Amino acid sequence: MRRSIGLGASVAVLTMVLAGCSSGDGGGGGGGGGGGSDDPFRVIAFTSGNQTPIGAWWVKAVEAKADELGWDLTMIQGDFDFQKMNPQVESAIGQGADVILDGYTDVAAIGSIVTAARDAEIPIFAMDAATEATDAFAVNITTDQQGIVDGTLEALTASLGGSLEGKNVMVIGHDPHPGIRMRAELALEDLEAAGATIAGGDVQKVKSPATGRTEALALVTDYLTANPNGLDAVWVGWDDAALGASQAITEAGSQAKVTGSDATSEAIAQIQSGSTFVATANQPWPEVLDTVIEEITTYQETGDLPSENYEAVDTTIVTAENASTITPSDKLG
């Protein structure tokens, strides 16, 4: 009898505990999501790119926004290590949240996070996390890759006398980065369509972003050694490697022109100095973050998710004419 009473009491206590755990808005969700609770709005933010200048800026900017808006923020920084980052995010999801915010982490690398978020019915808001629409995100706002290609090729064309017809152009890309991969492929197609000859016949691939500059430096140096005066231009998917290509061209005494993307302070300085580096693309990350935060705030207040789950915003092409007006991407923070 005593054992039965004890068992019954245990079941009652367990039931109450479980009921307590599942109170709120259900599943892994926190208390403030989807329209007007007094509980703090719980946000899990993560980025794998926190060791890049833009990633580091993003972490600080999101923390500042969270303070301003009174969010209960969990910030997870992945150091490009998905094996470390993904379980941390999944664990945070298990503890409950209203919204997940992904900064610069490709959807292909976070499949387990997407599944966990979907199971817990927590929407993921993202910036620069995919190059095309995906159901993984409530919204992903990134930059217009075709716009970057159009703008940089336009600047390249202008620097080469108005036409790419018959020009030898090397395209340097980096496949693991979806944005760089996509714009390198677009650039290749557009260059071929414009009648340019692609040096090496295909996109030249840099293996690691950490050594992008030295890899591009060696690649262009060796190409120019084997093909003296064999380059009219080098189109590069990001500035650090473009700076290596530019250095190789200068050292070889070539007149070839270079374009990059990212608008780093070093690239802008080279453009202003009138070197071989003629243009880069400035991606408006502060404005993109503001828009994403607005979407999250709308969801917090009304429970409404964005009507479109993908948006590609325009970029600014930086040339010698406007370089002095641009805030470099590595000086945002």
Added chain:
Amino acid sequence: MTTTETTTTTTVAEVPARQRTSIGKFLVQGGTTIALLLLIVFFFAMRPDVFLTFTNVRNILFQVSILAIIAGAQTLVMVVGDFDLSLAATSSLAGAVAASLMLDGRPTWPAILAALVVGLLIGIANGALVAYLNLSAFVATLATMTSVTGLAYLVTEGTTLFNLPAGFNSLGQGRALNIPVPVYVAIGLGIILWALLRFTTTGRKWYAIGGNVEVSRLSGINVQRGRLLAFAAAGLIAAVAGILLAARLGSASAVQGSDNLLFSVAAVFLGMTVIRSGRANLVGTMVGVAIIGVMSNGLNILGVNSYVQQVVTGLIIIAAVTLSSVRTRER
């Protein structure tokens, strides 16, 4: 007694004579050097108008000069039977420290000196952890690498430091007799390290420690101090490489040159196959560096995809080390 000694001497003398007559053993023993020669012949045959021109040979030397310095540092540590995973990170931090100080307005030479001190201190820390606290070199230098990389991020604030003084950049980009300065530095350091290992008591003690720690200790060698010195020297030399890399690129970031770690270890392993004893040695390391440099340059000139280049590099290292292990088993 005399007869016995004569017989023994004759027998011993006959063994190398037989080995020299065996083409297979010749290929096995000289495999790495032969591989280098074959690579040179192959690339020359493919692009005779380019590959062995002065400009391209200079390119190769320029491209491998910094790797050669780091591989030289790695050789010292591997001579004493350890290895150092933090060398590339140390070189990055040293370059970042020099760049940061110069951008803060410090004169070039004090900034370089500070960077060298940083490298030396990291080397001493590694040596102390391994030699005196008996941590495994793998664990100790892995931990150091992690911390040093973090320090480099702190120093650079995650950005690329640039606009370095022209005088500093000339260390990496300047030329004397149309040969880039880093090539002279690499050759000079290589000769110093080779002489250190071959002709000095310190070098012989390091080889003894790498051969057998216990026997070395019983022979009166201060093993702990020897290992500490090797790590300290390696850290200092890595800092030289980092300073040169920053000057070469005219900029410094937290992770630039990070591929030098694996390539330096690969070069030393390749070099170990060059000599009969199968131990780390400076000349062999430089052969290893040359293989890596020649292959990268040659494949670039032939327009081979960089992913394929990586596969081929790995295969050549496997082949060389396999040859070495075959030879070791035969001994």
